[in-house]
Amino acid sequence: MTDPAIPTARHTPLRAVHESLGASFTDFGGWMMPVRYTSDLAEHHAVRTAAGLFDISHMAEFLVEGSGADAFLDYALAGRLSTMPVWKAKYSLLLAPTGGVIDDVIVYRLGADRFLVIANAGNRHAVAAALEERVEEFRTLPEEPPTVGSDGSFAFIPGAPRRVEVTDASDAYSLIAVQGPVARAVLDATAAIGELGRPLDELTYYAAVDASFDGEPLLIARTGYTGEDGYELLIRNERALDLWEALTAAGAPLGLVPAGLAARDTLRLEAGMPLYGHELSLDIVPAQAGLGRVVAADKEHFVGKAGLTSVIAAGAPVLVGLVSDGKRAGRAGYAVYRADPSTGTDERVGEITSGALSPTLGHPIAMALVSPSAATEGTDLTIDVRGTRIPATVTALPFYRRKK
């Protein structure tokens, strides 16, 4: 084994607290991030049964502002963001002109003319470059006829100046996630969190609210990447440590533990959530990854629209879930085969994108890109696990769904 630590990798403002907690670090998207503090299995189970505290400050934040911000995002992203009410959040995709995925993002509407886009750390520069380029393109677009928003208002008024400004705020902000069934209780117990724009009771899934932490502006979003209920908290770097410590102090008696990227990865895999670079890439169009619903294909102009149809028609592989018995998991890159006893053939039908022994379910799970002909639920396939064929069955995603 070798240590792939890259000297140029950055640390988040919470480095000292991770080190004091005995974290091991790994390079992720150019950042040295805690991979685990004690046991990744214990951290995983804590999130499923109580709560985990994650430093996700490596993620990139972009502010999109101006009277044309909503129309701009409709152009720059795959989804329709202009009709989204203020304080709502939406999962979306930044597509290449080919229809491939540059990144998957969450967009929060902070005001009529103000949006926050949270992108993956490793894609920060690709996202920044694409948004910058699209601002220029957007300014030269012919103006569209007015469209009526879902609330009956005009979402876009022709003739209005289409001003839009994109700011990369990644270096100024930290992001801390509290995930798990007691996440709400942890926030309630954190006395320094207050001045909420509206009560947490009214904060639905994929919504956000402005608040303060000990006098500092705080954004509380009910979003996450674990398959559990939970929150993601955005605060300026200068106060990130104070917030982490306040959450820890309030949450520890409730079962809150710090959790690293290892647990985060097995949690999101169980929840069937894609990870950029595994399930998503420039070579994958949204429908292949089961994300066709994210694309508002009826929009007049948006980047990627032209590339979306042809690739699917060509019979490109699609994302499926695979489950196996035993303990031996297929991993990213392992080949997937389908045997046909009637012809005696054993055909390679695809490749695993993410796989692990599921800590919650106790058996191996994987996501794989396979030929559409092998993607029907219940299809029996095999995984080549370093020379040994492990039987696997195509199953619906997600593997794990929390009890409401």
Add this chain to the structure above:
Amino acid sequence: MTDLNALSYTAEHEWISIDGPIGEEGTVATVGITDFAAEKLGDVVFVELPGVDSGVSAGQVVGEIESTKSVGELYAPLTGDVVAANQAVVDDPSLVNSDPYGEGWLVKIRVDTSAPAELLDRAAYVALTGGDE
């Protein structure tokens, strides 16, 4: 506590405890992975070990150690015959993390007297892992 200075090591992060001189008939080596390797792997969830009585050669892959995050291969550090494989670890792979030098041992090999052995001492191994014990 195991005296880590009394053990031999390999560059593949295995430890070897030898109960006699390597050149002597009947010498048995107990093999496991180091705490450094166990920590790098994370929580071990699956261990595959070679069968008892199988012959192994130094450097050969003879088993696997899987964590939730990654897969490590078990290399035979010495040439010889496997005389025991730790069933307790197969049943409870977490022993590799909780007690890598004790209950988390993996295999015992009766060492072939004619084969050369290239093992590291503690200082060399610690230097290899960049440590400064």
